[in-house]
Amino acid sequence: MPANLIAQYGWSEPLALAFEPHARAGHTPGRIVVQQRDGYLVLTDEGELRAKISGRLLHEAREAGHPAVGDWVALSLNLIERTATIHAILPRRTAFVRRAAHLRRPQILAANIDVAFVVTSMNADLNPRRIERYLAAAWQSGARPVVVLTKSDLCPDPQGQAAEIAALAGDCPVLMVSARQGLGLEPLLAQVAPRETCVLIGSSGVGKSTLVNAFLGEDRMEMQAIRESDDQGRHTTSHRQLVLLPSGALILDTPGIREVGLIDAEEGASAVFDDIERLAHDCRFNDCGHAGEPGCAIAAALKSGTLDPDRWAHFQKLGLEMAALEEKTERVAKDVERRRNAATQKTYRTTKKDARGGD
Ligand SMILES: Nc1nc2c(ncn2[C@@H]2O[C@H](COP(=O)(O)OP(=O)(O)OP(=O)(O)O)[C@@H](O)[C@H]2O)c(=O)[nH]1
Ligand SMILES: [Mg+2]
Ligand SMILES: [Zn+2]
Known part of the structure; x- marks a missing residue:
């Protein structure tokens, strides 16, 4: 039996660390490779098994969300029937x-x-x-x-x-x-x-x-x-x-x-960073720039360690990237539109100042 199948699927040292409490509970790690209407397929060191969510996780999932393809999970195995039960989801590095x-909840x-x-x-x-x-x-x-x-x-x-x-x-x-x-x-x-x-x-x-x-x-x-x-x-x-x-x-x-329509820019960001947005509501000023203003809840959270500086940096970087992306999209969309119009309206004529008309 190949003992390192999960390594081929990306199992790593940090995951093993996060898994320790589950290992102590006698559970086995696996990765979700297919999500079907009636259950999952998980990849384990014992190969691919059909899996269902435990009653308890199902209950928790109402708040925290269901496991998704790509998730690492803690399982109990039934190797005779080649099935498994999913008891917990390991923390995600990234998520769509x-x-x-x-x-009702982000999916x-x-x-x-x-x-x-x-x-x-x-x-x-x-x-x-x-x-x-x-x-x-x-x-x-x-x-x-x-x-x-x-x-x-x-x-x-x-x-x-x-x-x-x-x-x-x-x-x-x-x-x-x-x-x-x-x-x-x-x-x-x-x-x-x-x-x-x-x-x-x-x-x-x-x-x-x-x-x-x-x-x-x-x-x-x-x-x-x-x-x-x-x-x-x-x-x-x-x-x-x-x-x-x-x-x-x-x-x-x-x-x-x-x-498509997967995520609308702002909403997607809030789904991932809603804790930061909630924090920002507690800043003294409504338009707080979180750059040293008095009564800034973000600064306080960073100082007390309740907000991870890396997450905060990612959130800020995202804001800049989104703004730049939107600006570029507008420009390229206009270019494309203009070229399309020029191509379809062969008899396009303008009166005057046409060279300076656009933007
Ligand atoms: N000419 C050409 N056709 C391609 C190429 N790649 C894919 N196709 C054709 O595009 C069509 C769609 O390909 P799929 O791979 O099924 O598309 P898909 O993105 O998986 O579609 P969904 O599963 O519906 O999301 C098929 O008829 C392919 O033969 C390519 O490089 N050149
Ligand atoms: Mg396809
Ligand atoms: Zn602030």
Whole structure:
């Protein structure tokens, strides 16, 4: 029996430390690899087992949320039936959170993700706002975002389009691939180290599952039938699934468009940092900048140690990134709009001062 399966799935020294109390309770560690309607599949050193949540965790989950794909959990095993019971969730390093109006609590979509591939097709209409939403979600999750432009074989001017997106993506890498021609796969895979976990997010039909299969070297994930247009498709991938690649990296395939609208910038941040926002309510001044003002609750929490300085730094950095991203998106969206108009209105004429008209 291979004793170090969980190591291949990213089990680490800090996780082992966090697990100590659960080990003392006689529990076994595992990672959730598939979430289905009626339960989970977990990867353990005994292989893959079907798992359900314990009654007690189910009760707690009403407040704290359910386990998600990518979570590390504490299990009791029944090796005869090859089933397991989930008793606890280990603290998450990163998390993709959805807060929808109809949900009472924020919903965790994926946990412990290192790299977020924001996937968009070079065949579809370029939609900077959609990419912005995905980038925002990635930043908020704590994962490193990488923009992936698929189907470069279908684009008449791949370099030009890539440059447009690069203007939007700032410091984050922008990579082009064609799964059909086998181009660009190696540099993409190089973004994720062995035992790191990446997720593919993007609309239905952009070629996420095709990428996973290209990385695997076999057609294991179900793909859409060949056709010429993107988007508006049915959702071929129906659930999130974590897969171990030959490179040693882990990849999480997700269904398409339903993940869009995933997070609206501000709300996503509050789902992750709601404790900090609650703290800020206690500052003496409503418009406290938390930069040395008297009666600042953030400063007090940092001093007393109840607020982790790293979390505070991340929260501040996020605010700056979001502001910069929004500004860039506006600009690129306007550019795209303008070019589209120019292309469609062939007889476009202006009267005067047209050269200085825009902004
Ligand atoms: N021309 C071309 N077509 C591609 C490429 N990659 C994927 N496709 C096609 O795009 C379609 C959609 O691919 P999928 O991998 O199923 O898309 P998906 O993002 O997983 O879609 P959902 O599972 O619905 O979210 C399929 O018909 C693929 O053959 C590519 O590099 N070039
Ligand atoms: Mg798919
Ligand atoms: Zn303050």
